[in-house]
Amino acid sequence: MNKIFDSLNDAQRTAVEQIDGPLLILAGAGSGKTKTITSRLAYLLDSVGVPSSQTLTLTFTNKAAKEMRERAMGLISQNSYPPLLCTFHKFGLLFLKFHIHLLGRSNTFVVIDSDDKKKILKKINADLPTALIASEISRYKNSLIDPTEAYAQAELTNYKHIAKIYEEYQAYLLDNNLVDFDDLLCLTYKLLDENNELCTQTSEKYRYIMIDEYQDTNELQLRLLQKLCSTHNNLCVVGDDDQSIYGWRGAHVRNILEFDQDFPNTTIVKLEHNYRSTQAILTVANSLIEHNRSRLGKTLIATKTGGEEVKVLSAHDESEESQKVAKEIRRLLDSGVRANEIAVLYRINALSRSLEEGLNRAGVAYKLVGGLRFYDRAEVKDLISYLRVITNVHDNFSLKRIINKPKRGLGKATIEKLELSAMAAGKSMFEFIDTLSDTELESLARKKSVGELRSFIREIIELRDIAEEAIYQFIDQLEKRFKIKETLKGLPDEADKISNVDEFYGLFRDYVKQNPEASLAEFLNDITLQSDQDQVEGESIYIMSIHASKGLEFEHLFVIGMEEGFLPLIGDGSDLEEERRLGYVAFTRAKSNLTLSSVNSRFYKGRRTELQKSRFINEAGLCEGSLILEKNTAYKKGDLVRHKIFGAGRVEGVSKSGREFKLLINFGGNKRDILASFVEKL
DNA sequence: CGGTTACCAGTTTTT
DNA sequence: CTGGTAACCG
Numbered sequence: 001m002n003k004i005f006d007s008l009n010d011a012q013r014t015a016v017e018q019i020d021g022p023l024l025i026l027a028g029a030g031s032g033k034t035k036t037i038t039s040r041l042a043y044l045l046d047s048v049g050v051p052s053s054q055t056l057t058l059t060f061t062n063k064a065a066k067e068m069r070e071r072a073m074g075l076i077s078q079n080s081y082p083p084l085l086c087t088f089h090k091f092g093l094l095f096l097k098f099h100i101h102l103l104g105r106s107n108t109f110v111v112i113d114s115d116d117k118k119k120i121l122k123k124i125n126a127d128l129p130t131a132l133i134a135s136e137i138s139r140y141k142n143s144l145i146d147p148t149e150a151y152a153q154a155e156l157t158n159y160k161h162i163a164k165i166y167e168e169y170q171a172y173l174l175d176n177n178l179v180d181f182d183d184l185l186c187l188t189y190k191l192l193d194e195n196n197e198l199c200t201q202t203s204e205k206y207r208y209i210m211i212d213e214y215q216d217t218n219e220l221q222l223r224l225l226q227k228l229c230s231t232h233n234n235l236c237v238v239g240d241d242d243q244s245i246y247g248w249r250g251a252h253v254r255n256i257l258e259f260d261q262d263f264p265n266t267t268i269v270k271l272e273h274n275y276r277s278t279q280a281i282l283t284v285a286n287s288l289i290e291h292n293r294s295r296l297g298k299t300l301i302a303t304k305t306g307g308e309e310v311k312v313l314s315a316h317d318e319s320e321e322s323q324k325v326a327k328e329i330r331r332l333l334d335s336g337v338r339a340n341e342i343a344v345l346y347r348i349n350a351l352s353r354s355l356e357e358g359l360n361r362a363g364v365a366y367k368l369v370g371g372l373r374f375y376d377r378a379e380v381k382d383l384i385s386y387l388r389v390i391t392n393v394h395d396n397f398s399l400k401r402i403i404n405k406p407k408r409g410l411g412k413a414t415i416e417k418l419e420l421s422a423m424a425a426g427k428s429m430f431e432f433i434d435t436l437s438d439t440e441l442e443s444l445a446r447k448k449s450v451g452e453l454r455s456f457i458r459e460i461i462e463l464r465d466i467a468e469e470a471i472y473q474f475i476d477q478l479e480k481r482f483k484i485k486e487t488l489k490g491l492p493d494e495a496d497k498i499s500n501v502d503e504f505y506g507l508f509r510d511y512v513k514q515n516p517e518a519s520l521a522e523f524l525n526d527i528t529l530q531s532d533q534d535q536v537e538g539e540s541i542y543i544m545s546i547h548a549s550k551g552l553e554f555e556h557l558f559v560i561g562m563e564e565g566f567l568p569l570i571g572d573g574s575d576l577e578e579e580r581r582l583g584y585v586a587f588t589r590a591k592s593n594l595t596l597s598s599v600n601s602r603f604y605k606g607r608r609t610e611l612q613k614s615r616f617i618n619e620a621g622l623c624e625g626s627l628i629l630e631k632n633t634a635y636k637k638g639d640l641v642r643h644k645i646f647g648a649g650r651v652e653g654v655s656k657s658g659r660e661f662k663l664l665i666n667f668g669g670n671k672r673d674i675l676a677s678f679v680e681k682l
Numbered sequence: 683c684g685g686t687t688a689c690c691a692g693t694t695t696t697t
Numbered sequence: 698c699t700g701g702t703a704a705c706c707g
Contacts, residue, residue: 060696060697061696061697062696062697087696087697088697089696089697090697092697111697113697114695114696114697180697181696181697182697184697185697216696245694246694246695246696248693248694248695249694249695249696347693347694348693348694349693349694350692350693350699353698353699370695373695373696404683407683407684409683410683411683411684412683413683414683446683528697529697530697545693545694545695546694547693547694547695548694548695566693569693569694571693573693574693578694582694603698604692604698605691605692605698605699606692606698606699607698
């Protein structure tokens with residue numbers, strides 16, 4: 001009990017103790033959000049005596065779930081059974097495993113990822129871009145609109161077309177017993193919505209529900225939560241409206257802004273004490289975010305006073321920018337700062353290239369966070385397809401991916417032919433090929449391929465038996481039979497690919513060791529819901545997009561590309577307030593040092609563009625040359641100066657005029673622009 | 683079938 | 698300038 005409360009401040013403690021009814025915890029950046037949520041869970045179990053099986057804690061990412069679980073387990077007394085703490089999607093998966101039969105479907109379904117989804121869509125439609133259709137279908141599902149409704153409400157022919165594709169896509173999923181990510185949530189909702197008894201029963205089972213990062217929830221998630229707490233309304237959500245940066249992905253900031261309207265009698269607790277950043281950094285972050293109109297309003301209060309001023313660095317172009325940043329980083333490293341305490345952030349990934357060049361030239365090792373995810377790499381997806389076919393030979397989709405890997409002399413046309421004939425015969429491709437005689441097969445494929453196909457079929461069947469009877473031998477047998485690594489030889493980035501394959505093999509072996517009873521199918525569904533968890537440590541600095549930095553913190557932080565058009569990024573669908581929140585998220589990652597940089601021109605999309613400084617620099621209360629590196633003559637806002645005629649004044653702004661600095665000076669209410677050479681520092 | 687070249691579009695990204 | 702895909706020959 002004391003263990004839980006000892007290190008909490010008053011607001012955190014209030015949040016922990018308020019257990020009944022809706023509770024909104026507005027947790028500012030660095031305010032001890034995870035500590036509060038995990039303490040609350042421990043309090044529920046240990047002090048209130050709620051059985052752990054009656055709690056449900058949901059997060060967005062596996063990483064957050066894992067971190068929270070670890071921290072909660074450290075607080076909870078040993079004798080309680082671990083509470084359910086997982087991602088929204090994992091919860092959906094578990095729920096569907098138990099209840100999907102109520103929709104007339106089998107619980108042997110397979111979860112497909114967005115890549116699979118796009119491939120299916122591409123097959124269905126040739127003309128419209130699949131990315132667009134994928135996101136439209138996702139939008140429909142998240143608004144609980146089925147294909148029939150989508151068609152009915154579509155006015156433009158293009159949308160009718162999309163609705164039609166949506167219908168075919170759904171039929172395809174149903175035929176192959178597949179579910180996509182959105183289905184995990186919308187089918188769960190559907191079950192709860194259509195079965196009152198199940199809804200009541202489920203709500204009564206989870207009497208205390210907590211949601212992390214509530215500002216990232218969408219409409220469907222809100223409605224799902226309303227079902228889940230329909231019998232008790234014991235819903236505690238934690239989030240920060242100022243850190244809502246996923247609007248473009250369907251997150252509704254309104255969910256957090258209007259939480260008390262969705263759940264009447266809400267208690268609101270604000271966590272405004274920031275334990276991460278210095279006062280100097282928080283002043284800048286607060287000043288920026290205050291320019292947003294739609295926010296609940298809170299101000300971060302520093303617990304670390306003082307701190308170095310936020311620096312603004314300007315450069316002529318991206319190569320000078322990265323050179324300057326790299327030089328600063330080099331200096332930090334030379335002064336004994338550990339590499340993993342340094343990070344560089346940017347709004348768009350395209351900015352990483354010049355940065356990487358600069359870092360390489362300065363000999364600074366870096367780790368790029370984000371980029372292509374492990375499970376999305378082609379060679380890893382191939383392996384997954386092998387595993388999927390082995391668990392389910394009827395999976396035509398995965399079969400097509402690997403049937404010619406390694407090459408078996410089958411081209412697009414042959415595969416198409418096989419598929420169509422199989423369809424006509426009412427069989428899956430695997431089954432079809434298996435039941436055909438050699439002569440029949442020869443009429444569909446090259447003679448040379450027939451033998452290859454036969455052995456492919458045989459190996460798959462044998463591997464299926466091995467998976468069932470001796471799963472610990474499975475990986476070795478898979479590699480032995482299909483020579484996966486060998487076929488990667490000679491390809492570009494051969495070493496990387498092979499090491500990814502080895503990594504996958506290792507992951508599989510670990511999984512088998514840890515879950516000896518699990519089947520291949522369970523392994524597959526688990527990894528589909530998993531993102532990159534690699535948090536490689538080592539002596540290198542981090543570079544990543546602002547989005548990827550959410551939830552992280554760094555002692556020394558650089559934010560590059562502070563220009564109009566890059567941050568804020570301007571384009572269709574861009575939202576200035578969300579861009580400002582991105583700036584806020586970026587700034588609040590810094591613990592003791594923050595440096596912003598901007599350039600006069602940047603090479604982007606094949607052309608050089610002249611750029612203006614980001615308005616966010618001004619909004620943050622910084623001005624050009626707030627503190628310019630490498631120039632000891634620079635003035636910054638707040639400096640006292642003396643002019644021969646006007647006397648003493650205070651600097652309010654600094655800008656550049658040719659090679660000189662122009663200062664905006666306030667001489668007792670009289671403001672004037674004056675070149676720096678005409679004044680002296682006091 | 684499989685490798686080549688032409689062409690196009692081009693934020694942010696988890697599950 | 699990139700990277701990814703579609704169309705095109707050997």
